[in-house]
Amino acid sequence: MILAKVVGHVIATQKCDALKGSNLLILNALGDDLTPLKDRTYVAVDCVGAGQDDIVLAEKYLALNKESYKAMSIVAIVEKVYRDVKGSKTHE
Amino acid sequence: MILAKVVGHVIATQKCDALKGSNLLILNALGDDLTPLKDRTYVAVDCVGAGQDDIVLAEKYLALNKESYKAMSIVAIVEKVYRDVKGSKTHE
Amino acid sequence: MILAKVVGHVIATQKCDALKGSNLLILNALGDDLTPLKDRTYVAVDCVGAGQDDIVLAEKYLALNKESYKAMSIVAIVEKVYRDVKGSKTHE
Amino acid sequence: MILAKVVGHVIATQKCDALKGSNLLILNALGDDLTPLKDRTYVAVDCVGAGQDDIVLAEKYLALNKESYKAMSIVAIVEKVYRDVKGSKTHE
């Protein structure tokens, strides 16, 4: 999974069935210091009610529900990031 | 999924069964400012009637229909992109 | 799928069952101007009778036949590429 | 699979079912010399009891259990790395 930030959303009326009714959020992958990486933009189906500026986990490959394969999905909203390299760093 | 622009198409008579009857469109992945990224070209099966210069969503991995696996597919035509980093940016 | 050029082949007698009897062709991914990209070499199973110097489509992820999963496969031989960015460009 | 180092963890109460009850560890992919690569951060589900600073193997694509697809998973804790290019290098 990648750590990403919700930076927007897209409107798409013409879409395949599996995406119907889904919120399509724009994600920017985050670097080691939790800042957005240049040109690392994705669009993902929201499965957990994520919103603008949320830090989330997105699964790029297989959806987590075997019966209905969905595209890249937001699978968690992150409250805290504990990264302990070169001194502890916590994201509130 | 990636945000991409339709920049052309390919003609291929000799192809495997799963691609028979499919439109094969050339996509260029888009950067943060929605301009084409250099050397990030893909070819995808069109599932939603996309055309030249459309901004689309393409799913690089699993097709969205579990029974018939298709290659990389265009799964939505994007009408609007709302990206709210450093001031709002809307794509008409 | 990626656009690639067949630039050679490999000989491998010791291989797993799924590759037995397959032609293993060396592909070089192509850039926007259809020239080979540096260090973007793959080896793919040929499914359509591709040969040296052919421009092909290769599917990096799931094979297109759900019953027997194959590795990265060449799924089409491309006759023409119509890319209409900055003036029309056709590959014969 | 990639060789990575556990550099932290995330807290996420709002997450999809498949992640419920899982430890979500932050991984930094390692380079040839086993030092962390810049901006190559992932989050993976722990399946083997890995902890802070462990060197692990993570599978980015399919989970190893066909019935229940999980996201990117830590599949092994590495005790020793024997890399024999330009003189033997052992990681204790």
Added chain:
Amino acid sequence: MILAKVVGHVIATQKCDALKGSNLLILNALGDDLTPLKDRTYVAVDCVGAGQDDIVLAEKYLALNKESYKAMSIVAIVEKVYRDVKGSKTHE
């Protein structure tokens, strides 16, 4: 599939079931001239009896056996590489 060279192995006693009994070899992806690419290290399950310094094919995505999904696997040992760009190049 990628062309890679076996450059070592890892020892991991704590690992998930699907890896039990498997040889875990360290692979370095190869560039156009068959020399190792920097920081392109993977670990793969050996399925064909590969050994140190062998040139191999590794499948990064789906294992080739639909019933039991395994992680990234070495699927062939390469004896000869015929690459015919800018003059023929043969690897013995």
